[in-house]
Amino acid sequence: MLSYIISGGNKLSGRIKASGSKNAALPIIASCILNPEPVTLYNIPDIEDTKITLEILKILGCKITRNSDKIIICSKDMLKTAIPKDLMHKLRSTVVLAGAIIGRFKKATFSYPGGCNIGARPIDLHLDSFKKLGITIDEKDEYIHCKCKEIVGKRIKLKFPSVGATENIILASVYAKGATHITGAAKEPEIKDLAKCLNSMGAKIYGAGTSEITIFGVKKLHSTSYKIMSDRIETGTLLCAVACTGGTVTVENADAQNLLTVLYSLKEMGCKISINRDKIKLKAPEKLNPVSVETQPYPGFPTDMQPIIGAILTKAKGKSIVTENIFENRFKYSEELVRMGAKIKQKDKTLEIIGVDKMHGEIVMSKDLRGGAALVIAGLMSEGKTTVENIEYILRGYENLDEKLRMLGANIKKEKVV
Numbered sequence: 001m002l003s004y005i006i007s008g009g010n011k012l013s014g015r016i017k018a019s020g021s022k023n024a025a026l027p028i029i030a031s032c033i034l035n036p037e038p039v040t041l042y043n044i045p046d047i048e049d050t051k052i053t054l055e056i057l058k059i060l061g062c063k064i065t066r067n068s069d070k071i072i073i074c075s076k077d078m079l080k081t082a083i084p085k086d087l088m089h090k091l092r093s094t095v096v097l098a099g100a101i102i103g104r105f106k107k108a109t110f111s112y113p114g115g116c117n118i119g120a121r122p123i124d125l126h127l128d129s130f131k132k133l134g135i136t137i138d139e140k141d142e143y144i145h146c147k148c149k150e151i152v153g154k155r156i157k158l159k160f161p162s163v164g165a166t167e168n169i170i171l172a173s174v175y176a177k178g179a180t181h182i183t184g185a186a187k188e189p190e191i192k193d194l195a196k197c198l199n200s201m202g203a204k205i206y207g208a209g210t211s212e213i214t215i216f217g218v219k220k221l222h223s224t225s226y227k228i229m230s231d232r233i234e235t236g237t238l239l240c241a242v243a244c245t246g247g248t249v250t251v252e253n254a255d256a257q258n259l260l261t262v263l264y265s266l267k268e269m270g271c272k273i274s275i276n277r278d279k280i281k282l283k284a285p286e287k288l289n290p291v292s293v294e295t296q297p298y299p300g301f302p303t304d305m306q307p308i309i310g311a312i313l314t315k316a317k318g319k320s321i322v323t324e325n326i327f328e329n330r331f332k333y334s335e336e337l338v339r340m341g342a343k344i345k346q347k348d349k350t351l352e353i354i355g356v357d358k359m360h361g362e363i364v365m366s367k368d369l370r371g372g373a374a375l376v377i378a379g380l381m382s383e384g385k386t387t388v389e390n391i392e393y394i395l396r397g398y399e400n401l402d403e404k405l406r407m408l409g410a411n412i413k414k415e416k417v418v
């Protein structure tokens, strides 16, 4: 088991570069399955989730060449269409591989995906959408077998704007006969990035980033090079780490446009924020103001930032309210914060956080990716030593988080505990 050991209390300041987006990289890597010609991707974050996804592609028969943040994927010789259950269980986003495999081969076998335990996370919207596209689904021995003669474009109305289901429909429809029209689509910027990447290969996807997306089926795709967008959640995490420790930071390679609700909340908390092209500068106040945030699908406040904001509000000047509307089990980090001295009460979907003057170091346990990052931030703003255990979750989604925080002046190191 790996842990972060943090000695809290340092004021963080400096310049830091955001990595490529995890949530854009994963479906974009999947999209390479659709294209038998080589695809060159830049800005892929070097994190566990991308490593696992690339490993699955390799097992399926894709050729992968990696050189720093540049990756060339060639799926020309891919023959296998079944995703091994053990790898499928490692992360939730493996489910979008299904749309890409069916899109190319008209058949796919996979199991229910794993990933962070932050709620029930069913895949009914994915499977119902596949059925609408003419795909037959047969569930047997813990495996889901999908097949069809051809995928036929249809109107699909999503009853909830699921990010993964929207991506899966896009991927499955790229080679469909006719047009697929999604209403109630998720509007997250990572979906726009997936569509931009696919369009650069010759796909015809319109409206991504809005609630109505149309995919006109094409006969083939061609080689492309594509740079993945920057990670808005990592950017937000780094800004919050500085906001609560009292310094000034410039995050480079950032996209403020995709982070407006978070930047607005940080401004309400008293941070001074300026934006210059791909740079976001934040100057922290002496003490943060309390705020109320409520998670919503994009462009609302992102659920992935909820634990991070929850952590920094523990030392704000008064009472904050944090409401989680997307996942029903995303407050587990708050019990650990209470052990560090935070005053938090949970009532259903809401946390009431009363700011305290001091928090103290503790041995705490990360239970999911963003909740783990929230504990790291809590450690940075607490007195004494904090050990965040089980950081394998954090390594899934943050590239060199400890190194980046050290560059800003944090006292944090990674340790292997046997």
Ligand code: UD1
Pocket (backbone or CB within 6 Å): 022, 023, 024, 026, 092, 093, 119, 120, 121, 122, 123, 124, 125, 126, 127, 160, 161, 162, 163, 164, 165, 186, 190, 303, 304, 326, 327, 328
């Ligand atoms: C993606 C992101 C994740 C983010 C989430 C919400 C990736 C790799 N992950 O996850 O970081 O927190 O969007 O912004 O991009 N739902 C169903 N049935 C389904 C699918 C989803 O009921 O078939 C529900 C989920 O249980 C959840 C909600 O819809 O309550 C949102 O899920 P969804 O948007 O699908 O999230 P993911 O794509 O899994």
